[in-house]
Amino acid sequence: MxxxxxxxxxxxxxxxxxxxxxxxxxxxxxxxxxxxxxxxxxxxxxLTWDRWAFLFTGDAWAHLFLPGLWGTLKAAFLAVVTSVVFGLVFGMGRLSPIGPIRWVCTVVVEFLRAVPVLIMMIFFWLWLGHTSLINPNHLPFFAVVLGLTLYNGSVIAELVRSGVHQLPKGQSEAGLSLGLSSGQVLRMIQLPQALVAMMPALLSQFVVILKDTALGYIITYGELLDAAKRLGAAHSMLQALIVAAMLFIVINALLTTLAQWLSRYLSHRVGVRAKV
Missing domain, CATH: 1.20.5 (Single alpha-helices involved in coiled-coils or other helix-helix interfaces)
Known part of the structure; x- marks a missing residue:
């Protein structure tokens, strides 16, 4: 059936x-x-050609759309990687049998999930600016990545915790009966299966990261939406925003395809291990 x-x-x-x-x-x-x-x-x-002609010029793409697209992809890719690392570390921390580690990770995750990502971006933009640790030209980029990492990483940490808890208890009991420690059971048995189960939710979070990079224009980060607004201000706003929306749709479609392939690959690997 x-x-x-x-x-x-x-x-x-x-x-x-x-x-x-x-x-x-x-x-x-x-x-x-x-x-x-x-x-x-x-x-x-x-719908007249005069309203759309500026979108098919080399200057529009070379100086605005392509640099803006690169800014979006660069921030989104780095934020995805760091968010996954953050989420795995704190998600496993919330599952730790050691009480203090579990409590600290829970407080951190719940606090970061409650703070809007835009507030985090603005905070890091202002704070890093006062510390003089980073080149002022790079401040918006680091503020965007840090804000996206902490917020989405905390969401992924909760996905990890809930994904592991939804697995049958018999698997962890079988691992313990084989002499594995609780940490080994978590890393070798539960976490791989939880990652496969939460892949759709992870994909949704990656799409959120990609779209939330657009908030960076508020702190002067040059990304795709900012490029479209600057081009639209000089020519026609509606047409420029439509092109930006289409680019976001294409990127999200490619991300969906990649996530589906990865889900099938991980399902196959987990299935092989289970059979062995």
Missing amino acids: STQNALFDAQGPRAKRLTRVFNIIGALVIAGIILLVLVRLERQDQ
């Missing part, structure tokens, strides 16, 4: 007909909304 059949009853002929009808109605409603938007844009001369 497939997982879908186990969770949901198979649709009968009447249910299938109703599903097709609702799908058609939904598609017509969406098509109508798109048509209405296009008509409104046409009436406001937003």
Whole structure:
């Protein structure tokens, strides 16, 4: 029996007909909304070539879109890596049998989850500026990465904790019966399976990191949204923002594809180990 059949009853002929009808109605409603938007844009001369021509110039991409895209990808990639490391360390800390370690990690994670990421960015931007430890030109980048790391790392730590707790207790008991320590059971048995189980949630958090880099423009970080707004201010804002949105959609689609491949790969590796 497939997982879908186990969770949901198979649709009968009447249910299938109703599903097709609702799908058609939904598609017509969406098509109508798109048509209405296009008509409104046409009436406001937003669809004329003059409004879009600036997007196909070399200057727009060489000096704004591509540098902005690089700024977004650079901050997002580093924040993803550091967030995962932070989340694994503090997530495992919250699962530690040692009371003080577990309490400290819990306080840190709960505190960072409660603070808005924008406040963290502004705090690090101002604080690092007063310390003179970093080149002023690099302050916005480090502030964005630190803010994203601490906030999203704390969320990933909670995902790790909840993912491990959702595993069957028999697995940890089997590991302990083989002579493994609790730490070895966590690292070798529970954590690999928890990572596979929480992959969809991890993907969602990576998308959040990517989109939250756009908050960096508030502290003068040059990323994709900031580049689109500067280009739009000189030409046409709507068209520039549409291009930025399309770039974000493409990046998120690629990230989704990568995460799906990684999930299948990890599932295969965990399955092989379980069989062995």
